[in-house]
Amino acid sequence: MKRDGHRESRKTDGGSSPAGSNPPEPAAQAAFASYAAPLVSDAIAYANAVRDDPSPEALHKLRVSLRRLRSLWWAFAPLLEKGENTRQRALYKYLANAAGKTRDWDILIELIRHEDVAANSLTPTLEEARGNALTTSRETLTNADVKHLLREALTSASTDINTAHERVPLHKFASKRVAASERSLMKRAKRARRARRSNYAAFHDVRKAGKKLRYLLEFFEPVLSGSHKRTLKRLKQVQKRFGALNDIVASEMLLRDNASLLAGSGDTEGVLHWFHKERKRRMRSAAGLLRKL
Known part of the structure; x- marks a missing residue:
């Protein structure tokens, strides 16, 4: 994931502050x-x-x-x-x-x-x-x-x-944890790019890692150096597209797991066929976004 531009940090490590400056974080x-x-x-x-x-x-x-x-x-x-x-x-x-x-x-x-x-x-x-x-x-x-x-x-x-x-110091700690979360996302994205298109688990790992990084940026953004707006925007795109894929996969699984419950209620096989086709389409869409991370 490409990093946003950074401005010079004005935060201290918690030591004494010069007269008239902000109190230590x-x-x-x-x-x-x-x-x-x-x-x-x-x-x-x-x-x-x-x-x-x-x-x-x-x-x-x-x-x-x-x-x-x-x-x-x-x-x-x-x-x-x-x-x-x-x-x-x-x-x-x-x-x-x-x-x-x-x-x-x-x-x-x-x-x-x-x-x-x-x-x-x-x-x-x-x-x-x-x-x-x-x-x-x-x-x-x-x-x-x-x-x-x-x-x-x-x-x-x-x-x-x-x-x-x-x-x-909070800003130093937050920066390290955000960086660790970002490395985790990049590692999982790399694995998903190399995985077979049918390997949904690899895509699911990207979704979870992206969501975690987004939450951490939302928690810590006020104490981090630089702007993270572009990163948050990309993470929201990941969450939306991979979330749409997860909805299809989870729903298809729910239908299959409850096949006996739904027997005789309607065209279950026709619905499952639609979910199967839609899963493939959304997998392709998610894979396209992966290449941009």
Whole structure:
């Protein structure tokens, strides 16, 4: 990925400031809670909303907020106890997957309606399956006690991160983590360019790495040197195009996994044929964007 132009950094490493200059920036350890606390609050609010709001948007916002939390914990991993950080990131993934099971049905239904696939007779069965998934998602999130789990995770991580004696300037720490995330994206993009067109997993890895880098840039952009607007624009393009591919792949898999449930509901084979053709088209589109990274 081509880098944006950089301007000279005016940030300090946290030492004493000349008279009249800006105060020294905080250490990464001190800044952690200012990033994490709002994300935790958002995730709790969205989890509460899902109990009363069955709309696809409520589930989508919850899943995104949990992914952002997972990316933030990855960013601060060098300052956190490894085992605890791994467990907390696994928690965010578990909760996101709970919401995602219903969201997958939403995407499938939306694709069929939007693309005018000849599968109107499938819709009632899909809606019923979506309702059952929502019930399970709600039960999982309620039983998990999201509010308690996330607040406990925040408290634990904040305590852990501030026990270290060595302080790391925030802009230096952020720059290193963004650079590490960018290297990860480039490595996965290179692997995907060399992979067979049928190797969706390689494309999926690019999507995840691109999303992580985008989140980190959004978190840390105010303390980074230079402008990252062009990079963010490219990452949004990656997320949109690779996300469209993921929607098709996940929906096709959902249909195949529930073939017995949908038997007799409509032209399932015809719909699967459409998804197969659409997957190939979107794979070509994603591959074209890969060459520009």
